[in-house]
Amino acid sequence: MKTPQPPSTGISLNEHLRAESKAPDDLRHLIIHIATAAKYIQFALRTTEAGLAGTTNQFGEEQVKLDVLSDKIIRQHLTESRLVASLASEEHDEIVELSPSAPYSVVYDPLDGSSLVETNLAIGSIFGIYAGSEILGRKPSQQVAALYVFYGPRTILTYSAGKGVHSFLLNDVGEFILLRGYVGIGDSAKNFSAGNLKAVGENEGYRALVEHWMEHLTMRYSGCMVADVHHIFSKGQGVFANVGGGEYPEGKLRLVFECGPFAYLAEQAGGAASDGTQPLTAKPITSITQRTPILLGSKEEVRRAEEMLG
Ligand code: P6P
Numbered sequence: 001m002k003t004p005q006p007p008s009t010g011i012s013l014n015e016h017l018r019a020e021s022k023a024p025d026d027l028r029h030l031i032i033h034i035a036t037a038a039k040y041i042q043f044a045l046r047t048t049e050a051g052l053a054g055t056t057n058q059f060g061e062e063q064v065k066l067d068v069l070s071d072k073i074i075r076q077h078l079t080e081s082r083l084v085a086s087l088a089s090e091e092h093d094e095i096v097e098l099s100p101s102a103p104y105s106v107v108y109d110p111l112d113g114s115s116l117v118e119t120n121l122a123i124g125s126i127f128g129i130y131a132g133s134e135i136l137g138r139k140p141s142q143q144v145a146a147l148y149v150f151y152g153p154r155t156i157l158t159y160s161a162g163k164g165v166h167s168f169l170l171n172d173v174g175e176f177i178l179l180r181g182y183v184g185i186g187d188s189a190k191n192f193s194a195g196n197l198k199a200v201g202e203n204e205g206y207r208a209l210v211e212h213w214m215e216h217l218t219m220r221y222s223g224c225m226v227a228d229v230h231h232i233f234s235k236g237q238g239v240f241a242n243v244g245g246g247e248y249p250e251g252k253l254r255l256v257f258e259c260g261p262f263a264y265l266a267e268q269a270g271g272a273a274s275d276g277t278q279p280l281t282a283k284p285i286t287s288i289t290q291r292t293p294i295l296l297g298s299k300e301e302v303r304r305a306e307e308m309l310g
Contacts, residue, residue: 013157013168013176020181021161026103027129027145030083034106034127035157035176037077038149041070041111041125042170045151050118058093058289066117067091070110070125078106085133088288090257095135095288104144105130107288109257113224122152124226128261135288140260141281148261150230158183158233160268165233183233185271189298191238192217193228196252199245205309206243212308213239213301225253229262232297233269239301243276243293243309251293256285259294272302276309 011019013035017028044066053063071091078084078098085102088095090109106129113123129145130138140146147159155170156179165183168176192213200207213219220231220238232238242251253259263273263280273280273296280294295305 010177012178013159016166016168016178016181017159017161020166021163023145023161026083027161030078030081030104030106030129031145031147031159031161033077033081033083034074034147035149037074038125038155038157039170039174040073040077041066041149042151042155044069044073045117045123057091059090062115063091064111064114064117067111067114070114074108074110074125086135088135088256090254093289097133100133102133103131105133105135107135107256107260109254112226112258113222116222116224121222121224122150122227123224124151124230125149126226126258126261128256128264135256136285138285139282140255140263140285141279143261143264146261146264148226148230148265150226152227156230158230158265160265162268165265165269167233180234183269184236185232185266185269185298186237187299189217189237189239189301191220191231191235192301193219193221193231193238193240195221195223195225195228195240195242196245196248198247199243199251201246203243203245203309206241206245209241209305209308212304217301225258225262229266229296232271233265237298239295239297239305241295241305243295248291250291253291253294254288255280255283255290255292256288259292259296260285262296263294266296271297272299273297274302274306276306 109126145161169179
């Protein structure tokens with residue numbers, strides 16, 4: 001019988017942050033704290049029963065137990081880092097001040113797609129990091145880093161600290177090891193992921209766009225933004241859309257927690273992210289409940305979407 005091989009000893013997340021991204025030590029430490037929280041969440045997903053928590057978040061969405069638990073885990077690790085001045089979580093309706101003189105503020109969706117937990121589909125956590133204590137009035141372009149953790153058959157952490165997008169695999173000894181450096185998004189797409197599809201009933205431009213994509217591209221859609229956008233990063237092409245119409249006049253997704261971090265990452269990977277009229281990285285955050293249309297991925301399709309939705 002073949003003896004099990006030691007897990008890959010490729011470059012670690014910590015070393016990559018230091019040597020490749022040349023991140024300041026306090027930013028590197030903060031991202032490592034976030035990565036540690038993700039390991040506890042990954043463990044909880046495997047061991048904690050799914051099911052509803054019996055509470056709702058600020059958006060009136062029913063919280064599952066793992067939403068609440070993931071939020072607590074992240075908040076604990078951000079607090080223990082002593083590096084966070086203020087934080088905003090999708091699960092809470094206000095910005096929380098932690099250590100006023102700390103260097104960074106963190107915005108996060110602790111468990112994006114959590115309604116899919118009981119279906120055993122992949123879900124994720126999304127993080128944006130700003131320097132200083134202010135969140136409102138900032139633009140996603142002012143993030144100093146953004147990252148997401150994808151809890152699928154494998155747990156993958158993807159980050160950018162301003163020098164490209166890099167993916168790391170959680171190995172068997174609990175370390176994030178480099179899987180792919182300098183992830184890129186090509187200009188043309190083969191796949192599309194269209195959310196808030198009910199909007200086609202009243203949004204003629206969106207109907208025409210989705211019909212075009214159905215004729216020319218292949219759909220890949222799971223209902224979890226982390227999984228669907230990760231598909232674009234891992235394939236190096238694709239376009240993700242969630243635009244206004246029906247129950248969500250501005251689209252379903254939130255600027256600060258979901259669209260801002262992913263817009264930063266998409267641009268770092270050579271792709272584009274737009275609200276249909278402007279780059280999402282240039283869109284000021286006016287409130288933590290602010291929703292926005294999003295078109296993200298291969299530049300040619302984001303431009304096509306801007307024209308057809310225009
Ligand atoms: P729709 C999950 O609830 C979520 O917030 C995102 O992860 C996902 O992209 C979107 O909502 C799904 O939207 O319109 O397909 O239900």
